[in-house]
Amino acid sequence: MVVFSLLIINKAGGLVYSREFHAGLAKLSSNDLLILAGTFHGVHAITRSLVPDAVRPVQPSTSISASTSTSGVNSTSAPAFPVRPSGLEVLESSHFRLTCFQTLTGTKFLLLTEPAQPNVDVVLKKIYELYADYVMKNPFYTVEMPIRCQKFDTGLDAFVRVRG
Amino acid sequence: MTQPPSKNPQTALPQQSLRTQSPGLRYPTNKKTIYDRNLNRTRTAELSRASFAYLFVEMISYAQRRVTGVADLEKRLNLQGYPLGLRLLDLLLTRTAPQPSTARPVRVLPLLQFITTTLWKHLFGRPADALERSAANAAEYMISDNEPLVNSYISVPREMSQLNCAAYVAGIIEGVCDGAGFATQGVSAHWANEDPAKDAPAQMWPGKTVFLIRFAPEVLEREEILAKATA
Numbered sequence: 001m002v003v004f005s006l007l008i009i010n011k012a013g014g015l016v017y018s019r020e021f022h023a024g025l026a027k028l029s030s031n032d033l034l035i036l037a038g039t040f041h042g043v044h045a046i047t048r049s050l051v052p053d054a055v056r057p058v059q060p061s062t063s064i065s066a067s068t069s070t071s072g073v074n075s076t077s078a079p080a081f082p083v084r085p086s087g088l089e090v091l092e093s094s095h096f097r098l099t100c101f102q103t104l105t106g107t108k109f110l111l112l113t114e115p116a117q118p119n120v121d122v123v124l125k126k127i128y129e130l131y132a133d134y135v136m137k138n139p140f141y142t143v144e145m146p147i148r149c150q151k152f153d154t155g156l157d158a159f160v161r162v163r164g
Numbered sequence: 165m166t167q168p169p170s171k172n173p174q175t176a177l178p179q180q181s182l183r184t185q186s187p188g189l190r191y192p193t194n195k196k197t198i199y200d201r202n203l204n205r206t207r208t209a210e211l212s213r214a215s216f217a218y219l220f221v222e223m224i225s226y227a228q229r230r231v232t233g234v235a236d237l238e239k240r241l242n243l244q245g246y247p248l249g250l251r252l253l254d255l256l257l258t259r260t261a262p263q264p265s266t267a268r269p270v271r272v273l274p275l276l277q278f279i280t281t282t283l284w285k286h287l288f289g290r291p292a293d294a295l296e297r298s299a300a301n302a303a304e305y306m307i308s309d310n311e312p313l314v315n316s317y318i319s320v321p322r323e324m325s326q327l328n329c330a331a332y333v334a335g336i337i338e339g340v341c342d343g344a345g346f347a348t349q350g351v352s353a354h355w356a357n358e359d360p361a362k363d364a365p366a367q368m369w370p371g372k373t374v375f376l377i378r379f380a381p382e383v384l385e386r387e388e389i390l391a392k393a394t395a
Contacts (some may be wrong), residue, residue: 137217137317139224140324149319 003160004096004112006127007033008142011106013041017147021160040110044100048087099124122162130155199258210289220355224329235328239350242335247337256282268344272305272353272379274389275344279337280307287336288313299393303349305377307337308356310369328353329372337375345382 004025008017015037028036091098092115101109101124109124109131134152135141141149227240257267260282271277280292296302312330320327338351356372364365 133317134319136321137221138216139221139228139329140319140321148321151317151319 001124002114002117003115003163006112006156007037007110008131008147009037009041009108009110012144014144015036016145019153019156021157040100041108044087044102044108048085051085101125101128103128123160126159127156130159171183171204171392172284188365199255201259213313213316216313220314220329220332223332234324237327238331241329241331242338242351245332245335245337247349249336249341250334251339252283252286253340253343256286258308270345272346272383275341275346276305276307276377277339283336283340284309288334301378303381305379307358307375307377308372309333309375310372312353312371315371317372326355327372328355330375337377341377341379346383348378349378351375351377 002022004022005018005020006135010016015034018033051147072093085098086102089100091100095114096112097115097117097120099113099120101111101121103109109127111120111124111127113120113123130152134149134155135147138149138151193372215223218279223244224241227237227244231237256278260267269278282294284290284292292307293310294306294308295309296306298306309330312333314330314332315328322327334351334353340346341348341351352375354374354376356374357370
């Protein structure tokens, strides 16, 4: 299993974290990485509005017939949490696969892996857990700012190396 | 089979109403009050580590307001822990000692053992990793913890690398020492590894913390007198 690199984009589209796990990648300058993050943020926003009508969630109706409707999606989606289009999730090429995981607060985790990489969602969930532990519980981190937490770095390295 | 359960509440009811009428403190019949055991009586009596971590984040942010430097911030954290130490000493002594007259440690070593075992187990669920006496100064003792719980999620920024947030625990220790009648000239928390960035992966415990306890001269004087008296 090969994980190439991880990017974290805040909800404003700024790059707050980038880390490479694999030697021999083409070096990107920090400016290029920032442009990449900003571009992806924009593309992601566009893909979120590109939803065919068939998939678009129905407005929650207050009538009782909605709860007895035969369509599984409509009856299970509670009115308080309507299903929203998530936007771009996977981008695949012959050389790499980009998986995007967006948290409820709008932070995006981009993981670049080999195309044949299995269980990417599990890896992303674990990375999200490390982020919640070592970044969000760190009193010296300001939200939405670049992440400089030594324990997050070591935790990520240990996790990816053990999996690899 | 169904009769005893239906009968019990009826017999228990008059007792209960009698107890509520009597003035003063009310004790449960089995004498198990909050002073004897925790309110949380699940098997391990554990609290959520995440909620403590978030609370500690807020405590540090609060202490960080209007501070002038790292030493000032550590002093504020120390002051936050001090009252907790005073109270924990009384609570833990009440719970462990059979007779109150012999409860309080009167010599230095029993006090330090009380801190490293009873207090540490109560706070962190395990004893401290080491207890040493300083070779250079007889008044100084060192308690080391390989991985302090309070620091488990904290990465200190490079410009404040001297800061150790376990100063809060140092404050608790200071409160216990003061409460037991052992005046100190301060308890402080230090990183065991001087430069955390240097050969970091080789170290087994990168977060190892040493709590340095400096007893006041009068404590050592009394210790000598007590040693002569028992010898």
